[in-house]
Amino acid sequence: DAGVIQSPRHEVTEMGQEVTLRCKPISGHNSLFWYRQTMMRGLELLIYFNNNVPIDDSGMPEDRFSAKMPNASFSTLKIQPSEPRDSAVYFCASSPPGTSPGKLFFGSGTQLSVL
Amino acid sequence: GQQLNQSPQSMFIQEGEDVSMNCTSSSIFNTWLWYKQDPGEGPVLLIALYKAGELTSNGRLTAQFGITRKDSFLNISASIPSDVGIYFCAGQLQAAGNKLTFGGGTRVLVKP
Numbered sequence: 001d002a003g004v005i006q007s008p009r010h011e012v013t014e015m016g017q018e019v020t021l022r023c024k025p026i027s028g029h030n031s032l033f034w035y036r037q038t039m040m041r042g043l044e045l046l047i048y049f050n051n052n053v054p055i056d057d058s059g060m061p062e063d064r065f066s067a068k069m070p071n072a073s074f075s076t077l078k079i080q081p082s083e084p085r086d087s088a089v090y091f092c093a094s095s096p097p098g099t100s101p102g103k104l105f106f107g108s109g110t111q112l113s114v115l
Numbered sequence: 116g117q118q119l120n121q122s123p124q125s126m127f128i129q130e131g132e133d134v135s136m137n138c139t140s141s142s143i144f145n146t147w148l149w150y151k152q153d154p155g156e157g158p159v160l161l162i163a164l165y166k167a168g169e170l171t172s173n174g175r176l177t178a179q180f181g182i183t184r185k186d187s188f189l190n191i192s193a194s195i196p197s198d199v200g201i202y203f204c205a206g207q208l209q210a211a212g213n214k215l216t217f218g219g220g221t222r223v224l225v226k227p
Binding site for chain 1: 220
Protein backbone atom coordinates (compact mmCIF):
# COMPACT_ATOMS: atom_id res chain seq x y z
CA ASP A 1 0.00 0.00 0.00
CA ALA A 2 1.23 3.49 -0.80
CA GLY A 3 2.04 5.63 2.18
CA VAL A 4 1.84 9.39 2.41
CA ILE A 5 3.51 10.80 -0.69
CA GLN A 6 5.28 14.14 -0.60
CA SER A 7 6.91 16.06 -3.40
CA PRO A 8 9.45 17.26 -4.07
CA ARG A 9 11.88 15.38 -1.79
CA HIS A 10 14.35 18.24 -2.00
CA GLU A 11 13.85 21.88 -2.93
CA VAL A 12 16.53 24.53 -3.19
CA THR A 13 15.37 28.04 -3.89
CA GLU A 14 16.43 31.61 -3.53
CA MET A 15 15.12 34.03 -0.98
CA GLY A 16 11.97 35.74 -2.19
CA GLN A 17 10.82 32.91 -4.42
CA GLU A 18 7.53 31.10 -4.00
CA VAL A 19 7.74 27.52 -2.80
CA THR A 20 4.95 24.95 -3.04
CA LEU A 21 5.12 21.65 -1.22
CA ARG A 22 2.71 18.87 -2.10
CA CYS A 23 1.18 15.99 -0.23
CA LYS A 24 -1.01 13.03 -1.09
CA PRO A 25 -2.40 11.40 2.05
CA ILE A 26 -3.13 7.71 2.40
CA SER A 27 -6.38 6.84 0.68
CA GLY A 28 -9.26 6.77 3.15
CA HIS A 29 -7.52 8.94 5.72
CA ASN A 30 -9.54 12.02 6.64
CA SER A 31 -7.07 14.03 8.74
CA LEU A 32 -3.98 15.67 7.30
CA PHE A 33 -1.18 17.44 9.15
CA TRP A 34 1.74 19.63 8.08
CA TYR A 35 4.77 19.60 10.38
CA ARG A 36 8.10 21.40 10.19
CA GLN A 37 11.30 19.93 11.63
CA THR A 38 14.41 21.93 12.50
CA MET A 39 17.36 21.27 14.78
CA MET A 40 16.48 24.24 16.95
CA ARG A 41 12.74 23.78 17.31
CA GLY A 42 12.21 20.08 16.65
CA LEU A 43 8.89 18.93 15.19
CA GLU A 44 6.26 21.67 15.09
CA LEU A 45 2.67 21.35 13.92
CA LEU A 46 1.88 24.04 11.38
CA ILE A 47 -1.71 23.22 10.45
CA TYR A 48 -4.11 20.31 10.34
CA PHE A 49 -7.22 19.52 8.31
CA ASN A 50 -10.14 17.28 9.08
CA ASN A 51 -12.31 16.25 6.13
CA ASN A 52 -10.51 18.85 4.01
CA VAL A 53 -11.38 21.69 6.43
CA PRO A 54 -8.60 23.53 8.27
CA ILE A 55 -9.14 22.93 11.98
CA ASP A 56 -6.13 24.56 13.60
CA ASP A 57 -3.63 26.81 11.85
CA SER A 58 -2.21 28.39 14.98
CA GLY A 59 1.20 26.91 14.20
CA MET A 60 1.54 28.66 10.85
CA PRO A 61 4.41 31.05 11.52
CA GLU A 62 3.43 34.00 9.36
CA ASP A 63 1.13 35.17 6.61
CA ARG A 64 3.80 34.07 4.17
CA PHE A 65 2.65 30.50 4.85
CA SER A 66 -0.61 29.15 3.49
CA ALA A 67 -2.05 25.66 3.14
CA LYS A 68 -4.91 24.26 1.14
CA MET A 69 -6.68 20.95 0.84
CA PRO A 70 -8.92 21.15 -2.22
CA ASN A 71 -9.91 17.49 -1.98
CA ALA A 72 -9.37 14.40 0.14
CA SER A 73 -6.34 13.26 -1.82
CA PHE A 74 -4.24 16.41 -2.12
CA SER A 75 -2.85 19.22 -0.02
CA THR A 76 -0.33 22.00 -0.61
CA LEU A 77 1.77 24.14 1.67
CA LYS A 78 2.92 27.37 0.08
CA ILE A 79 5.53 29.84 1.25
CA GLN A 80 5.56 33.20 -0.50
CA PRO A 81 8.00 34.88 -0.31
CA SER A 82 10.45 32.36 1.09
CA GLU A 83 13.21 33.36 3.52
CA PRO A 84 16.40 31.55 4.61
CA ARG A 85 14.90 30.89 8.06
CA ASP A 86 12.23 28.77 6.37
CA SER A 87 14.88 26.16 5.62
CA ALA A 88 13.72 22.94 7.29
CA VAL A 89 12.26 19.53 6.59
CA TYR A 90 8.51 19.75 6.05
CA PHE A 91 6.48 16.63 6.79
CA CYS A 92 2.95 15.78 5.84
CA ALA A 93 1.09 13.17 7.88
CA SER A 94 -2.36 11.65 7.71
CA SER A 95 -4.57 9.60 9.98
CA PRO A 96 -7.67 7.51 9.35
CA PRO A 97 -11.16 8.18 10.71
CA GLY A 98 -12.12 6.62 13.99
CA THR A 99 -8.54 6.06 15.05
CA SER A 100 -7.22 6.76 18.51
CA PRO A 101 -5.60 10.19 18.83
CA GLY A 102 -2.02 10.61 17.76
CA LYS A 103 -1.70 7.70 15.33
CA LEU A 104 -0.12 9.56 12.46
CA PHE A 105 1.40 8.20 9.27
CA PHE A 106 4.19 10.48 8.06
CA GLY A 107 5.55 11.00 4.58
CA SER A 108 9.27 11.07 3.87
CA GLY A 109 9.38 14.85 4.00
CA THR A 110 10.52 17.69 1.77
CA GLN A 111 13.93 19.12 2.61
CA LEU A 112 13.72 22.84 1.83
CA SER A 113 16.79 25.03 1.53
CA VAL A 114 16.27 28.74 0.99
CA LEU A 115 19.48 30.49 -0.02
CA GLY B 116 2.84 26.28 25.16
CA GLN B 117 3.33 22.75 26.46
CA GLN B 118 6.83 21.38 26.43
CA LEU B 119 8.04 17.82 26.55
CA ASN B 120 11.50 17.29 27.99
CA GLN B 121 13.11 14.19 26.62
CA SER B 122 16.24 12.59 28.03
CA PRO B 123 18.87 11.68 27.31
CA GLN B 124 19.40 13.81 24.21
CA SER B 125 21.68 11.12 22.82
CA MET B 126 23.06 7.76 23.82
CA PHE B 127 25.42 5.14 22.54
CA ILE B 128 24.35 1.53 22.52
CA GLN B 129 26.21 -1.70 22.21
CA GLU B 130 24.46 -4.63 20.61
CA GLY B 131 22.65 -6.65 23.22
CA GLU B 132 22.31 -3.83 25.74
CA ASP B 133 19.02 -2.64 27.20
CA VAL B 134 18.39 1.08 26.79
CA SER B 135 15.93 3.43 28.40
CA MET B 136 14.71 6.94 27.67
CA ASN B 137 12.03 9.10 29.17
CA CYS B 138 9.87 12.10 28.64
CA THR B 139 8.47 14.52 31.20
CA SER B 140 6.10 17.44 31.05
CA SER B 141 4.63 20.07 33.32
CA SER B 142 1.26 19.40 31.69
CA ILE B 143 -1.07 16.44 32.02
CA PHE B 144 -1.52 14.49 28.81
CA ASN B 145 -4.31 12.09 27.87
CA THR B 146 -2.21 10.19 25.38
CA TRP B 147 1.48 9.40 25.13
CA LEU B 148 3.08 8.06 21.98
CA TRP B 149 6.55 7.01 20.95
CA TYR B 150 7.81 7.45 17.40
CA LYS B 151 11.09 6.48 15.72
CA GLN B 152 12.69 8.40 12.87
CA ASP B 153 15.31 6.92 10.56
CA PRO B 154 17.59 9.19 8.51
CA GLY B 155 15.82 10.76 5.56
CA GLU B 156 12.42 9.46 6.60
CA GLY B 157 9.44 10.61 8.58
CA PRO B 158 8.67 9.38 12.10
CA VAL B 159 7.00 6.00 12.46
CA LEU B 160 4.68 5.16 15.35
CA LEU B 161 6.07 2.53 17.74
CA ILE B 162 3.73 2.50 20.72
CA ALA B 163 0.62 4.43 21.83
CA LEU B 164 -0.52 4.68 25.46
CA TYR B 165 -3.98 5.84 26.50
CA LYS B 166 -4.35 5.20 30.23
CA ALA B 167 -2.33 6.32 33.25
CA GLY B 168 -0.21 3.43 34.45
CA GLU B 169 -0.57 1.54 31.18
CA LEU B 170 2.41 -0.64 30.26
CA THR B 171 2.53 -1.72 26.62
CA SER B 172 5.02 -3.81 24.66
CA ASN B 173 5.78 -4.04 20.98
CA GLY B 174 8.39 -6.71 20.44
CA ARG B 175 11.55 -5.62 22.23
CA LEU B 176 10.02 -2.23 23.03
CA THR B 177 8.16 -1.48 26.24
CA ALA B 178 6.61 1.84 27.14
CA GLN B 179 4.70 3.10 30.15
CA PHE B 180 2.26 5.94 30.70
CA GLY B 181 3.20 7.52 34.04
CA ILE B 182 0.70 7.52 36.89
CA THR B 183 0.83 11.29 37.16
CA ARG B 184 0.10 11.52 33.39
CA LYS B 185 3.05 13.87 33.11
CA ASP B 186 5.67 11.37 32.03
CA SER B 187 6.41 8.29 29.99
CA PHE B 188 9.37 6.02 29.39
CA LEU B 189 10.49 3.75 26.59
CA ASN B 190 12.74 0.72 27.05
CA ILE B 191 14.47 -1.20 24.30
CA SER B 192 15.70 -4.63 25.31
CA ALA B 193 18.60 -6.49 23.70
CA SER B 194 19.37 -3.66 21.26
CA ILE B 195 20.38 -4.42 17.69
CA PRO B 196 22.09 -2.18 15.11
CA SER B 197 18.80 -1.25 13.42
CA ASP B 198 17.61 0.35 16.66
CA VAL B 199 19.80 3.33 15.73
CA GLY B 200 17.73 6.41 15.00
CA ILE B 201 15.93 9.23 16.75
CA TYR B 202 13.15 8.38 19.18
CA PHE B 203 10.46 10.98 19.86
CA CYS B 204 7.88 11.04 22.57
CA ALA B 205 4.65 12.86 21.81
CA GLY B 206 1.76 13.88 24.00
CA GLN B 207 -1.82 14.76 23.23
CA LEU B 208 -4.10 16.90 25.35
CA GLN B 209 -7.81 16.14 25.32
CA ALA B 210 -8.61 19.77 24.62
CA ALA B 211 -6.11 19.86 21.80
CA GLY B 212 -8.03 17.52 19.51
CA ASN B 213 -5.58 15.84 17.19
CA LYS B 214 -2.66 18.12 18.02
CA LEU B 215 0.47 16.40 19.24
CA THR B 216 3.34 18.01 21.11
CA PHE B 217 6.67 16.33 20.34
CA GLY B 218 9.71 16.03 22.56
CA GLY B 219 13.15 17.03 21.30
CA GLY B 220 14.14 13.44 20.58
CA THR B 221 16.70 10.93 21.84
CA ARG B 222 19.36 10.11 19.27
CA VAL B 223 20.48 6.50 19.60
CA LEU B 224 23.89 5.75 18.13
CA VAL B 225 26.07 2.64 18.00
CA LYS B 226 29.22 2.53 20.10
CA PRO B 227 32.27 2.53 17.86
